[in-house]
Amino acid sequence: MSMRFGRVIHFVGLILVLAFTLFPFFWMVTSSLKDQSDLLASPPVWLFTPTLDHYREIFEDPKIISSVMHSLIIATSTTLLAIVLGAPAAYALARFEFRGKSDLWFWFISNRMISPIVLALPVYLLAQTLGLLDTHLVLILIYLTFNLPIVVWICTDQFRSIPSELEQAARLDGASQFLIFWRIYLPLGVPGIAVSAIFSFIFSWNELLYALVLTRRAVQTAPVAATSFMSGYELPWGKIMATGTVIVLPVTIFALLVSRHMVRGLTMGATK
């Protein structure tokens, strides 16, 4: 009897967890499918005739299409760059012994905690001087401040799990250090590289502050575009929520792929 009761409580609890985590997402998606009169209904309606008008509207809006393209270009480039720069460093941290190694390690991961506003001010002034404002390049580079640490951190872990016997055997065969990295560590490290790439992509895709400050019209990213509808007397809620859905849906799918690694990616080593 009490067993049964406990099971019911457990079930209800889990359903509540689902309701809690999914509700805002659910509300965004349903709102994107409501017409304007349903959107402005008071009290809000839960059952309505869905419409795809808002999606039609945003897919015909060149501003939104191009902002999604800019976000794609920036997030992909910064992720690739972070891996090209970060994976060799991770290999060095995983397999070499040298002075100051732990300090270097801390310096890498402590970048995660720095508030973007600290760097946004000087980078704005520097980019202005160099003529880099409103370019893809400035965002691709500045996003490395959080992507590089995450690639280094996750890949170091991954490379450490590769048996060092493989490396020793290759060295006996006369392989150079670079060849060992290229032929052994990179192929065997693919899972870690993939996970860190997905994290880099998600963080870059989601970023607002740097994008807001460092770009204007030419390189407006998707979150900035979504934010830009928030002016005027009557807000186009359907359009805003449809844009929100288009931005959030792909990264949610990515995140589900790495859900098992989510804690690691976000804590950078607090729990293991």
Added chain:
Amino acid sequence: MSAASPTPSKPAGRLNPGYGRWTPALFLAPAVLALLVIGIYPTIFALVTSFRRYNITRPRDGFPFIGIENYQKVLSDQTFWDTLGLTFRFFLTVMPFQIFLGIVIALLLHKPGLGLVRTLARVSLVVPLATTYAVVGLIGRLVFNGNFGVANQMLGWFGIPGFDWLATTNGAFAAIAIMDIWQWTPFCALIFLAGLSMVPVEVEEAARLETSSKVALLRHVQLPYLLPGLTAVLILRSADVLKLFDMIFTMTRGGPGTATELISIYIQRVGFRVFDMGTASAQAILLLILTIMLSRLYIRVFYREIQ
């Protein structure tokens, strides 16, 4: 166990390293140089700017060095202290909810049985964490709308009259806190869940046989495994709250008045809406010092055992 040493490995080949002295440097150089250029150089530039009068709307005045005047101005600026205080209050508001709900969710997910629903619930935790922070703010603005917001409808179900959340000081503060609790409770739950899974199975099963009291089980068996996660949550979340910008910017822009103006929002306003870069840089440097202290604390707590 918590404690996550980043160097669990035995040093590979300490006696005969088998690589040249400069090999590590070659592999490290690209990443280190990149971080020096994009991280350290701008920080130094901000430090220099913080000692100048630097208003970019008045370039004709030049940007003269004025010593520590900006710092004196910031430290005697009541709004700066108010926003720091508000940031701290925000942290104290959201943390109890995130810790309590996080532990409850972790316990629900840890308890055996109900495989499918449990898996679905665990996977669903990823959704808030992946949602673009700026979009979270946009959703919040719709949900907490005074006329057609679903928050007021839900209050109505419990017979509580609705109000215009984002137009009142306390309402707006509560609204951003609720959205933050929604987004970051799953993070806490995942950390606590990782802690619970560290409890040795035999110990937990033996304890379940000894006592039927869930509270006793939690207190004597599971709690010790939750504590390291708790420290991690407190330190990481405090760093996050100092960074918090996107969600508040899209939801309230710090308003009404300065009701939701946390530290990052305030510095952004001084730098990019007032264009007083000198003062904003001084504020940013002070924020950086606070963050460095936090990250030192974090490292001290979690990486103690390494050399």
